[in-house]
Amino acid sequence: MFKNHPRGLPVLFFTEMWERFGFYLMLGIFFLYMTEGPNAIAAKSGLGLSEEQGSDIYGTYIALVYLTPFIGGLLADRVLGYRRSIVIGGLLMGLGYCGLAIPGFGPTFFLSLLLIILGNGFFKPNISTLVGNLYNDERYRDYKDAGFNIFYMGINIGAFICNFVAAYLRNTYGWGYAFMAAGIGMFLGVAWFLSGMKHTAEADVLKPAKPGDQPVGQILAAVFGPAAVFGALGWFLPEMVLGAGKTVFLSKSNDAFLFACIPVTYYYFTLWRRADGEDRERIGALLPLFAAVIAFWAIFHQNGAALTKWANEYTRREIPEVVVPVADVVGAVQRVDTSLREVIIRDGHGDPVKGPDGKPAKELGPDPYFNNMPRDQWPKPPAAECTAEVIPPETQAKCKDAQTKLVSTELFQSVNAFFVVVLTPFVVGLFSFLRRKGKEPSTPGKIALGLFITALSTLVMVAATFATHNGADKGSAMWLVATYGVITLGELCLSPMGLSLVSKLSPPRLTALMMGGWFLSTSIGNKLSGILSGLFSLFEHKSGVFFLNFGGALLACFMVLLMLPRLRRVMNKYLK
Template identity: 80%
Template sequence: MFKNHPRGLPVLFFTEMWERFGFYLMLGIFTLYMKAGADAAVPAKSGLGLAPQHASDIYGTYIALVYLTPFIGGLLADRILGYRRAIVIGGVLMGLGYSGLAIPGYGPWFFLSLLLIIIGNGFFKPNISTLVGNLYNNEQYKEYKDAGFNIFYMGINIGAFVCNFVAAYLRNTYGWGYAFLAAGIGMFFGVGWFLTGMKHTAEADVLKPTKPGDQPVGQILAAVFGPAAVFAALGWFIPSLVGGEGWTVFGSKSNDAFLFACVPVTWFYYRLWRGSDGEDKERIGALLPLFAAVIAFWAIFHQNGDALTTWADRYTRREIPEAAAPLLESVGGVQRVDTGLREITITDDHGNPVLGPDGKPAKELGPDPYFNNVPKSEWPPPPAPACKAEVLTPETEASCKAAQTKLVSTELFQSVNAFFVVFLTPFVVGFFAWMRRKNKEPSTPAKISIGLAITALSTLVMVAATFVTHNGAEKGSALWLIGTYGVITVGELCLSPMGLSLVSKLSPARLTALMMGGWFLSTSIGNKLSGILSGLFTLFEHKSAVFLINFGGALVASLLIVLMLPRLRRVMNKYLG
């Protein structure tokens, strides 16, 4: 696999694999953890019990900020730290943050842990991608750059595939904290692997000299994040002053604050382009429209951790046939539930808690929430009275456990996308290699446009799912989720690694990590929109509305890139040959 590629590629491949193991393990259970209430069957496994919209708000803010901080991390690596040092700092901070989430409770420690992950990712994410690109600056490897990024991307998804099985086993067997701790340990493994192979990436870790007109780091940070803080404050306070208490522009105060704060950061990149000249101006000007267009992709893609996780949890049949149960149990992917009545929170049709006369969530006796949209005739029998005893004999415990309904753990659906990436990457790379031999390979921007069009098609699979399940009144087949993940993965392979490769190739040499930060800024804005759209999932009368919005956004973005292709090709031919 690594033949014809630099020796540093396997070092970065496995470092990123472990980093993505931790990142996607946390992401796969994050929404589930926040929504799981105090009525969980086993108290030790209880989550935070947050309302769906509140959880979506936190999810969207987290996933947005985690991709906004690469702006700072890329800049500091470009000018001061160097890429390898920034990667080590970022990895350690993320490992500490994941481990901190193992401490239960919704308090300061929860938010401090998220902050460590957010800052750590800012140091790690843009700089490991920059190192990959720099490895291919040598003429010997230049033609293999796109293929190198595809291989690197496969490493990301091996980690993303394996992690959810680990998460399912640990949270089902021991509790949420153990799963989060595993994410931290995985991150520390990644840092250790990177340190052992640093000599193979030394040639790619070269700070580029600045030009006389380049702004100092402190001036850039003050010029960008000073105004960003002001705009965030305006976004937080102004809407309620104008429209009345509780009124917001984008659904919540945090949404307003974040999206307002992105305005001066976006303005910085516009001024960077306007203030450049000659080759720099043309290179930056070719990248900025692409940054804008791919926002639509990330707004759709990262709904996998919220809206699609909710679909998997509430609206997908997850019963495991007895013949398959031993295999899935061996990899820790089984969640057990029974129909015994217990105190649960009453929710409306959208999963929001119903408040009682005292203003607190109302409770009632009912079955596990999984059975809410399963006909009672299909419910398994309730557990035997002996199963309710405080102390069970080993024989009784085994009997009661066997009588429970065995479900596929919700987070395992997060591994479907990663599986398809690992499975399909050789075919996609081989297909484009075949096209290249025939001199018909699409340009990198054309591949991104194709990726967006395929992403639009993936959302139509979920539109069909909402109608087949009568708007969620019945549970649907898992094949709907598998199908939508399969289609969007093809779009992802045409877009995400190609985008990383293009930023690496087209950025001015001394601004590579800063422009990589711009790529992650568009990812950040898209991610925040994914949280906003996922929040709408519980508000629209028909759940297809969100997926139709996704379809329209991806299709428009694809068409915009098609219109820009002549200009993009001209710049690429001029400077990249």
């Protein structure tokens, strides 16, 4: 696999694999952990937040975790170097994941998220920059796109494995053990990177600043000072103008974040405006592309919220008894308590029925998983001996067997990663074949194709909403498998190609900073993913969010198509 590629590629491949193991393990259970209620076993109790609160925190976290690469990329370009930044970032993230293992919704929870957010800022843009720099050698230059595809496969091997580990640990021992595993994975990645430092030394070369370049302190003050002011305006101004409790983007944190992005975005505009000659053309070609790919990330990262909700509540997940022993081995089984409790009454469309007080009406029933299943398919309540506060050891096995066994929700997060690992050789091989025939699409052309395929993936979920009568019935798991399969093809055409294009077109001394711009686009898209996921329960028909996704991806695709002539001209001029 690494033939014809630099020796540093496997070092970065496995480092990123372990980093993504931790990142996606945490992401796969984060929304579930926040919205899960109390459990008889304390270690398995979640935070009990509402879905709206969970979506808001999820969207803010996934946005900030991709906003800090602006700082990390800048400091690496000018001060720290790429390898040192990667080590700092990895250690911070490992500590943050371990911090989440401490239960409770308090200062430790938010401090842990802050460590992960800052750590990703140091790690993410700089490891991608090192990959690109490895291919500056003339011997490897033609293999850069393929190198990023291989690197991207490493990301998804980690993302595939992690959810099985998460499911086993949180179902068997509790949430804290799963978060701790994410931290251990990150520390393993740092150790692997340190062991192979000599193979990446040639790629860790800082380019001298030009006389007109701003000092780091001045850039940070010029960007994040105004960002803090705009964030405060976003927090307070909508309520002052629109009235108490009113917001522009569904929550105060959404408003604050998107307002704060305005001066950061403006900085990149001024970076282009102040540049001249070759730098101006290179930066000017990348900035519109950054704007277009926001739509992709707004759709793609709904996997951690809206699609997780769909998997948890609207997907049939029962496991046949004959499969349970094998599924238990790989941590795939989630056992559901079938004792009666209060559940929300839903109408034929799956929407809550309002009681006389205007609140959702409730009745006695089993776990909420069974809400949108016919009553004749509800499980029988367990025997009284299985609902006692203390269950004798001799009856524990019988009670465990009486529980309903489901596929753990977070395992659906591995479907995308599985398709990436399986389809990457096919995509790389197809583009290699087209290259030999002289018909390979340009890198921007691949990005446009990726956005179009992403638009098609949203239509799969539109069909799922109609097939399940707007969520009134359980749907087949194949709807999620299909939508992940289609969007993965789009992802393989877009995400590694975007990293490759930023590496190719960025002015050499600003590569990591421009990588920060790519991740700024990711950040804004991620925040929008949280906003769109929050709309999921507000639409009368659940297809509404997926139709919005379709329109956004299609519009972004047309934007890139319109930019293709300019992008090709700049690439032909400077990348010969």
